[in-house]
Amino acid sequence: MAATNETSFPERNRGWYQDDLTEVNEPMRKLLENYSYVPSSEVVKHVNAIRERGFAANPYPCIGLYRFANLTLLTHPLYDTIIERLKADSATYLDVGCCFGQDLRQLVHDGVPSDRLIGLDITEALMDLGYEFFRDRETLKSRFVVADVFKGPDQGSVWTQIQERGVDVMHCSAFLHLFTLEEQVVAAKQLAGLVKKGGIIVGRQMGSVKPGNVAAIQEGSFSYRHDVDSFDAMWREVGEATQTRWKVEGTLDKPVSMVLLPSLCRTRPQQVLSLRVTVIGVNTKSPVEDENSRRFLFTVARIE
Numbered sequence: 001m002a003a004t005n006e007t008s009f010p011e012r013n014r015g016w017y018q019d020d021l022t023e024v025n026e027p028m029r030k031l032l033e034n035y036s037y038v039p040s041s042e043v044v045k046h047v048n049a050i051r052e053r054g055f056a057a058n059p060y061p062c063i064g065l066y067r068f069a070n071l072t073l074l075t076h077p078l079y080d081t082i083i084e085r086l087k088a089d090s091a092t093y094l095d096v097g098c099c100f101g102q103d104l105r106q107l108v109h110d111g112v113p114s115d116r117l118i119g120l121d122i123t124e125a126l127m128d129l130g131y132e133f134f135r136d137r138e139t140l141k142s143r144f145v146v147a148d149v150f151k152g153p154d155q156g157s158v159w160t161q162i163q164e165r166g167v168d169v170m171h172c173s174a175f176l177h178l179f180t181l182e183e184q185v186v187a188a189k190q191l192a193g194l195v196k197k198g199g200i201i202v203g204r205q206m207g208s209v210k211p212g213n214v215a216a217i218q219e220g221s222f223s224y225r226h227d228v229d230s231f232d233a234m235w236r237e238v239g240e241a242t243q244t245r246w247k248v249e250g251t252l253d254k255p256v257s258m259v260l261l262p263s264l265c266r267t268r269p270q271q272v273l274s275l276r277v278t279v280i281g282v283n284t285k286s287p288v289e290d291e292n293s294r295r296f297l298f299t300v301a302r303i304e
């Protein structure tokens with residue numbers, strides 16, 4: 001597999017294309033072995049091959065740094081409640097910026113009927129590659145929709161069909177943080193229009209103890225990192241503009257250095273960098289992350 005500093009693919013030189021994995025975390029391994037029937041001995045090779053093809057289609061840090069290999073929704077405190085809600089009510093789930101649809105597959109593996117689940121992404125190639133990642137093209141009954149969140153209902157039925165059905169649980173991980181605050185407000189207003197009263201939006205994204213703009217992946221562009229208060233303020237603005245009301249709850253992870261690094265530096269220094277990337281999601285060596293970066297976990301509930 002290609003090296004990280006290969007000059008023929010300049011995106012790899014920006015710091016968000018890590019070396020091939022040598023092991024796959026337990027939840028993803030279990031999903032691939034028990035849902036997709038990938039033989040145990042082939043799991044690592046399979047994940048690396050998908051990363052390679054996904055990065056060629058869309059060179060996002062979430063792909064280059066194997067974030068897609070971490071099942072985010074599974075770690076949300078409401079995961080079990082979400083499962084029960086989706087099983088019991090024939091409710092609708094929408095995964096915004098679903099990438100390969102990895103979190104959606106975990107829901108199916110945990111017993112949610114797949115026809116209640118919709119994935120939405122602007123990049124068709126990633127959703128298509130998801131069928132190869134999870135080997136379920138013939139069995140999965142979920143719908144994958146190619147749409148641009150910013151265009152909302154102007155795109156016609158791809159969007160308005162979801163709007164008419166209404167979403168009970170929206171998963172929106174590592175999506176809003178791609179944009180400036182002004183853009184996030186526009187995107188959030190469009191998303192707000194899809195969620196039923198009583199519905200929730202859950203997710204995880206890069207946050208910051210100092211909310212504000214940081215350099216984004218496209219040179220010269222910026223994206224806005226929230227803390228809980230700034231995210232709450234954004235949803236108040238969205239609520240006022242859309243005649244809806246939202247309750248925001250969230251947490252910023254403690255920096256990894258306070259939790260793990262001191263002891264690891266002593267005992268297993270070679271694992272420190274990979275842990276920063278895979279466990280906490282913060283990679284201070286990356287040009288798009290810094291010491292203020294935190295993993296921000298949130299729930300936004302529509303109350304009116």
Ligand SMILES: C[S@@+](CC[C@H](N)C(=O)[O-])C[C@H]1O[C@@H](n2cnc3c(N)ncnc32)[C@H](O)[C@@H]1O
Pocket residue numbers: 058060062067068072096097098099100120121122123126147148149150172173174175178
């Ligand atoms: C950083 S990845 C996150 C993927 C996944 N949610 C996760 O947590 O690993 C962002 C995803 O959003 C998609 N995306 C970017 N802009 C979009 C837009 N305007 N509308 C819909 N999807 C978009 C990208 O194609 C990509 O799959």
